[in-house]
Amino acid sequence: MERVYNFSAGPAAIAQSVLERARDELVCYPGRGMSVMEMSHRSSMYIEIFDETKALLRQLMHIPDTYEILFLQGGATLQFSAVPLNLTKAGRADYVDSGNFAHLAAQEAMRYTQVRVVASSREDNYDHVPTEFAWNADADYAYITTNNTIYGTRYTSIPDTGAVPLVADASSNILSQPLDITRFGVLFAGAQKNIGPAGLCIVVLRKDLAGFENPLCPKLMSWALQIKNDSMLNTPNTYGIYMAKLGFEWLRDLGGVEAIYEINQRKAALLYDFLDNSRLFKPTARPECRSLMNVTFVTGDKDLDAAFVKYAAERGLVNLKGHRSVGGMRASIYNAMPQAGVEKLVQVMKAFEKENA
Amino acid sequence: MERVYNFSAGPAAIAQSVLERARDELVCYPGRGMSVMEMSHRSSMYIEIFDETKALLRQLMHIPDTYEILFLQGGATLQFSAVPLNLTKAGRADYVDSGNFAHLAAQEAMRYTQVRVVASSREDNYDHVPTEFAWNADADYAYITTNNTIYGTRYTSIPDTGAVPLVADASSNILSQPLDITRFGVLFAGAQKNIGPAGLCIVVLRKDLAGFENPLCPKLMSWALQIKNDSMLNTPNTYGIYMAKLGFEWLRDLGGVEAIYEINQRKAALLYDFLDNSRLFKPTARPECRSLMNVTFVTGDKDLDAAFVKYAAERGLVNLKGHRSVGGMRASIYNAMPQAGVEKLVQVMKAFEKENA
Numbered sequence: 001m002e003r004v005y006n007f008s009a010g011p012a013a014i015a016q017s018v019l020e021r022a023r024d025e026l027v028c029y030p031g032r033g034m035s036v037m038e039m040s041h042r043s044s045m046y047i048e049i050f051d052e053t054k055a056l057l058r059q060l061m062h063i064p065d066t067y068e069i070l071f072l073q074g075g076a077t078l079q080f081s082a083v084p085l086n087l088t089k090a091g092r093a094d095y096v097d098s099g100n101f102a103h104l105a106a107q108e109a110m111r112y113t114q115v116r117v118v119a120s121s122r123e124d125n126y127d128h129v130p131t132e133f134a135w136n137a138d139a140d141y142a143y144i145t146t147n148n149t150i151y152g153t154r155y156t157s158i159p160d161t162g163a164v165p166l167v168a169d170a171s172s173n174i175l176s177q178p179l180d181i182t183r184f185g186v187l188f189a190g191a192q193k194n195i196g197p198a199g200l201c202i203v204v205l206r207k208d209l210a211g212f213e214n215p216l217c218p219k220l221m222s223w224a225l226q227i228k229n230d231s232m233l234n235t236p237n238t239y240g241i242y243m244a245k246l247g248f249e250w251l252r253d254l255g256g257v258e259a260i261y262e263i264n265q266r267k268a269a270l271l272y273d274f275l276d277n278s279r280l281f282k283p284t285a286r287p288e289c290r291s292l293m294n295v296t297f298v299t300g301d302k303d304l305d306a307a308f309v310k311y312a313a314e315r316g317l318v319n320l321k322g323h324r325s326v327g328g329m330r331a332s333i334y335n336a337m338p339q340a341g342v343e344k345l346v347q348v349m350k351a352f353e354k355e356n357a
Numbered sequence: 358m359e360r361v362y363n364f365s366a367g368p369a370a371i372a373q374s375v376l377e378r379a380r381d382e383l384v385c386y387p388g389r390g391m392s393v394m395e396m397s398h399r400s401s402m403y404i405e406i407f408d409e410t411k412a413l414l415r416q417l418m419h420i421p422d423t424y425e426i427l428f429l430q431g432g433a434t435l436q437f438s439a440v441p442l443n444l445t446k447a448g449r450a451d452y453v454d455s456g457n458f459a460h461l462a463a464q465e466a467m468r469y470t471q472v473r474v475v476a477s478s479r480e481d482n483y484d485h486v487p488t489e490f491a492w493n494a495d496a497d498y499a500y501i502t503t504n505n506t507i508y509g510t511r512y513t514s515i516p517d518t519g520a521v522p523l524v525a526d527a528s529s530n531i532l533s534q535p536l537d538i539t540r541f542g543v544l545f546a547g548a549q550k551n552i553g554p555a556g557l558c559i560v561v562l563r564k565d566l567a568g569f570e571n572p573l574c575p576k577l578m579s580w581a582l583q584i585k586n587d588s589m590l591n592t593p594n595t596y597g598i599y600m601a602k603l604g605f606e607w608l609r610d611l612g613g614v615e616a617i618y619e620i621n622q623r624k625a626a627l628l629y630d631f632l633d634n635s636r637l638f639k640p641t642a643r644p645e646c647r648s649l650m651n652v653t654f655v656t657g658d659k660d661l662d663a664a665f666v667k668y669a670a671e672r673g674l675v676n677l678k679g680h681r682s683v684g685g686m687r688a689s690i691y692n693a694m695p696q697a698g699v700e701k702l703v704q705v706m707k708a709f710e711k712e713n714a
Contacts, residue, residue, distance in 0.1 A: 001385060001388055001389070001390050003385055003390050004390035004391060006390075009397070010397070011395055011396060011398060011592065012395060013391070013395050014394055016384065019383060019384045019392050019394070020384055022383055023380050026376060026383060027377055027380050028358060030358070033358050033359060033361035033363075033673070033675070034360060034361055034370070035376050037553070038363050038365065038370050038371055039365070040366070040367070040368055040676060041368060043676070073432070073435070073556060074430045074577055075577075075591045077590065078430070078575065080576070081577065082575075108576055111572070111573065112573070190591075196394070197394040197594075198394075198398065198592040198593065199557070199592075199594030199596065199597055214573075216468065216469070216573050218435065218438035218442070218465075218575065219434070219438060219465055220434050220435045221575070234431075234433070234434035234435075235367065235432055235549055235555040236555065237430075237554075237555060237594065238368055238554065238555045238556070239554045239556065239597075240594070240596075316390070319397060
């Protein structure tokens with residue numbers, strides 16, 4: 001069977017050349033006589049892979065030595081708990097409610113600290129990211145979601161929180177555009193959108209922020225202990241980290257984050273330009289904060305939406321159904337989605353429009 | 358390069374036919390046009406894989422409907438915290454200290470409940486599992502480790518804790534021998550020894566034990582919430598679960614747990630029989646509780662131990678170095694280690710003995 005174009009929001013498409021390399025090395029990693037899956041996480045052959053993965057991410061994101069990189073389990077969701085469990089001193093935190101995952105993160109944090117929602121677009125069904133904030137100078141941290149997967153919105157510039165450390169969930173747009181990491185105290189991302197397979201969460205944090213855990217913080221969730229053990233307090237997701245390495249190498253060879261940003265802008269523009277001029281499809285996110293990764297749109301008619309999703313799937317374009325809270329369609333076009341996939345999507349939308357508008 | 362025989366304690370050897378199937382399906386899962394790594398965890402094509410994995414484990418372990426099966430992240434170590442966070446009612450728990458991981462589990466539990474160590478072999482450097490216990494009838498739960506990876510010991514019969522639910526870490530011998538799951542309240546296991554790649558933890562629990570979380574239990578660690586969401590409170594380790602499925606199919610085709618138990622006894626006997634009669638190598642675990650999965654032995658001379666580990670590696674038998682707390686050698690011979698690997702190890706030990714004894 002031919003490979004399809006997979007517009008899934010996550011787990012999501014992985015570059016074909018990355019998958020092919022994983023396949024070629026699966027049974028026997030070159031020169032090692034075993035699969036990466038079979039390597040002890042303490043063995044020098046695995047540590048080599050691990051260190052290289054970390055160095056590649058540091059290089060791609062220009063992460064200075066004052067920041068540590070952790071490869072953890074539990075996805076972004078476990079960090080929703082880990083953030084307040086690791087950062088609560090005064091017992092107050094500022095949250096921006098810009099989407100479903102931001103909302104869930106704030107709800108989880110309420111169990112450990114006083115959460116103040118300093119801006120929200122919830123009443124507009126999250127069709128934009130709030131840009132006016134009532135930040136509090138006494139907050140332990142301020143929390144944002146850099147890109148909202150479900151609603152197709154993103155921050156085009158990073159809010160200024162002064163001396164209060166900014167914590168960001170960047171699961172759905174990490175590595176898609178240049179980002180000044182020094183503007184953040186902590187930035188984390190589940191791997192399954194723009195990095196590799198699910199089951200891995202990357203946490204980049206300023207070293208001085210670790211070491212203030214709540215006494216009831218589970219050991220494995222302590223950032224300080226994980227830093228001390230170089231993410232190996234217990235056995236990490238060794239194969240997921242290896243897959244991330246292959247993805248990072250692919251991105252480096254493409255020219256890095258700066259190069260993929262150009263490509264991502266071009267890909268998104270193809271879709272948004274078509275949507276802005278379509279007689280049938282309408283984009284749902286406000287223009288000033290449109291995501292480059294998740295493009296949301298509707299026809300305005302539920303049956304027609306469903307008919308389009310089916311029509312596209314029959315043409316090899318799958319997982320275009322939008323999240324139930326927005327309805328309509330969503331095309332997730334992460335780094336690994338080739339421009340040819342987006343071009344084919346526009347073609348198919350045009351054909352469907354001709355038949356139905 | 359030829360594949361080696363990998364005696365690693367975990368991550369550990371995976372059956373070659375399982376790896377070959379994973380390789381063949383890696384880029385494009387049959388009939389699906391994408392890799393398993395790229396499938397949305399909510400898609401029907403992935404749910405099919407997930408449900409089949411669960412059904413296979415239920416079949417292999419004869420798990421009745423009164424028990425739920427969870428596929429979680431964070432390894433056994435996250436369960437060291439989850440156990441007291443989910444099971445504490447009265448605030449008292451009984452722990453058996455039979456090895457390093459049992460000790461770590463008890464230490465973590467002390468942060469959430471009153472831990473009473475009801476038996477310990479710590480003073481004998483864990484060369485056996487304790488079999489006399491001072492169980493308390495008022496305990497919320499009683500905790501054991503069924504097999505001690507580092508020390509090469511195991512329980513040959515399951516302790517009777519009466520009405521107190523028995524919780525067991527079975528990371529290093531799950532699926533290696535028949536086990537009456539109804540003797541346990543909760544049984545959990547990290548995948549990286551006898552199931553598949555690291556990054557997955559399987560929890561089998563009696564349904565009536567869920568729903569009593571500590572109010573500060575991180576959401577993702579709540580067994581009740583994970584049961585309600587069928588392990589998909591957030592994106593699980595989708596590829597790790599698929600690899601577990603391939604492993605379970607391999608085990609089923611071999612004849613199941615009952616058949617592998619015969620094989621495992623034969624494999625272990627080959628090694629222990631040689632060790633009991635060797636002029637050079639001595640087994641370290643007491644005979645009555647020897648592990649079928651981890652066989653520990655020494656020469657009594659550190660330099661000679663190191664020389665043997667090197668000698669064996671040069672002959673394609675790798676990761677035989679023992680844990681630093683025991684020294685010497687450890688041959689981990691999990692389900693996936695073929696009998697031919699154990700036979701070759703005995704041959705190489707004989708040759709080394711001839712040259713050095």
